[in-house]
Amino acid sequence: MGRSTYPSRGGTAPMAEQAFDPKQTKILMVDDLPSNLQTLSDLLTAYGYINVQARDGQTALNLVQADLPDLILLDIYMPGMDGYEVCRRLKADERTKHIPVVFISALSDIDNVVKAFEAGGADYIVKPFQFREVLARVVSQLTLVRQRREIETLRAQDRQHFESLQRMKDQFIRMATHDLRNPLNVILGYANIIERLNISDPDLSLRNEAVENIRDSVEKMRSLVSDLLDFAQFETGTYLTLAPVLLSQFIDKCLNRLHVVAVQKNIELAYTALAEAVTINVDETYMARAIDNLVSNAIKYTPAGGRVEVQIERTDQQVCIRVADTGLGIPEEDLPHIFDPFYRVRYAGHEQVEGSGLGLSIVKTVVEQHHGQVMVESRPGKGSTFRVTLPVVLTVPQVPAPQ
Ligand SMILES: Nc1ncnc2c1ncn2[C@@H]1O[C@H](COP(=O)(O)OP(=O)(O)OP(=O)(O)O)[C@@H](O)[C@H]1O
Ligand SMILES: [Mg+2]
Known part of the structure; x- marks a missing residue:
């Protein structure tokens, strides 16, 4: 760690850091060396992040299941389960697959870096690290997390809106087929009756009944059509004259x-x-x-x-x-x-x-x-x-x- 530089506490946090609240952001650090964990913990605490530590892969997985962190900083070589396997298991689980995993390792050769990304890693930091670099990469991953959550919220809202429009369309079709077709059938039925009436018949009762029923059906349709027009007008935006x-x-x-x-x-x-x-x-x-x-x-x-x-x-x-x-x-x-x-x-x-x-x-x-x-x-x-x-x-x- 000798070459790492520690930014002063009064130092300005990277710009994007302002976009989320570190006090609400939980970072899990996984490393078998307590001194590494301590160094990272001091850095993250100085910037206000909630941080949790694990010294082996299985403990890390248990902690994640107990309370989902927003980000994981993960060492590769640890006794027992290595970092690649921890990452693979996290990515295979629906609940944890979205948590970004940033590997921190002394292994700088390209094979290990590629293997880390293949296991599902979001980023890779080589030890000994610069504090500013760790902070910048943490902030960049957390910004992506925030953007993904915003997109998910918007998508959920869109889905709800779409479903309510769909419901409204179904209800409209059901209403229109029933409430508009019924009076039309009544009108047609009585029009046929009138057509067949003998015009010289002095008994006007059937004709009067037909006319009354036609008028009643027309009134129902008129009221429904004016409701529909009002409704449609409000849906497209209406200006009131107050x-x-x-x-x-x-x-x-x-x-x-x-x-x-x-x-x-x-x-x-x-x-x-x-x-x-x-x-x-x-x-x-x-x-x-x-x-x-x-x-x-x-x-x-x-x-x-x-x-x-x-x-x-x-x-x-x-x-x-x-x-x-x-x-x-x-x-x-x-x-x-x-x-x-x-x-x-x-x-x-x-x-x-x-x-x-x-x-x-x-x-x-x-x-x-x-x-x-x-x-x-x-x-x-x-x-x-x-x-x-x-x-x-x-x-x-x-x-x-x-x-
Ligand atoms: N005063 C009321 N007493 C009891 N139920 C009511 C009353 N007002 C409304 N409702 C209920 O609320 C529902 C919705 O009312 P709404 O006025 O939107 O529709 P509607 O009366 O069925 O049809 P429309 O007014 O478009 O002819 C009605 O179907 C009715 O069941
Ligand atoms: Mg009503």
């Missing part, structure tokens, strides 16, 4: 159509507006669609005789639009998914209700684009409460101009 509106009046307008739907289903729809005039900034078309989806759901998933309540509450800088129903409720395991596109609850009562599973995903996107949040609480058999919170536009009191 304008200030008076909240209580806006909600009142949203509920207009829904009062009729509630009455038809014998559901009580109650609305408690705010006493004070509060202004919010919204894109009226999209926010109306979100409120419509929430209240339509409350009516759809509440059996006749139930109650739906829409209430506005105000906290300091926010308003909360609360839509509560006494309906079917949602099982706890479904709650994290109901805002996913095309997700539908498969629970007693829900399957009988028609829908595409797009409504709540549109609600969530619209609300979040307004810098708001949507939350849900629900108990199966008891009912559900959805809360939309939105920021309030704070009106600055006008200061009269000085006389």
Whole structure:
């Protein structure tokens, strides 16, 4: 070791060393000579690395299995198992094959160097070594480790994203084939019936029934197509046109159509507006669609005789639009998914209700684009409460101009 130079503790660590934290980096050193281990340990400790020592190959393998190091500095000639064999075993094991092994050996002839790389070594340092060289090679291997981990994380994210797109595509196809084909078949069937009707027959009941069913199917398709268009538009990025509106009046307008739907289903729809005039900034078309989806759901998933309540509450800088129903409720395991596109609850009562599973995903996107949040609480058999919170536009009191 006589020729080795030891950098001062205050010396600057190589540039790339800044890219990871030595205190979180564990290096295993394997050498049968305690003095070699001590020298390396002093060097690595001076630079803040966690280091662990082994004096033979088998102990090294046991230590690796117990707690995976980030890097291994490995001597070649040791009693018992030599460094080549240790390296081969590490590379043959799925758990340990990615740990870089840097050989440190007095053997400088080309055959040994080549053999070390053939055994799976990542680098080779000849003893006696220069401290700066050891540090530089350690840093370069650890940088590669960090880059590999970053790439793995990105790949895992990409895989997840791809799988979720794949799931969405499958759900879309299932939904489109069922929900678009069914009403089309109904329309075609009744069109055939009308064609065969005797136009001079004074009994119009069959014709009226056919027209009513065709209109009903067209309405279903219209609603589905407009949901799909909203959804597609948000997927490709939509710009909202925000304008200030008076909240209580806006909600009142949203509920207009829904009062009729509630009455038809014998559901009580109650609305408690705010006493004070509060202004919010919204894109009226999209926010109306979100409120419509929430209240339509409350009516759809509440059996006749139930109650739906829409209430506005105000906290300091926010308003909360609360839509509560006494309906079917949602099982706890479904709650994290109901805002996913095309997700539908498969629970007693829900399957009988028609829908595409797009409504709540549109609600969530619209609300979040307004810098708001949507939350849900629900108990199966008891009912559900959805809360939309939105920021309030704070009106600055006008200061009269000085006389
Ligand atoms: N108020 C509610 N009470 C009970 N279940 C609800 C309620 N709102 C939503 N759900 C459940 O969450 C699922 C997703 O709702 P979402 O509005 O996204 O879709 P949908 O109502 O099935 O179809 P769409 O709204 O697109 O016509 C529904 O299938 C339903 O099971
Ligand atoms: Mg819905």
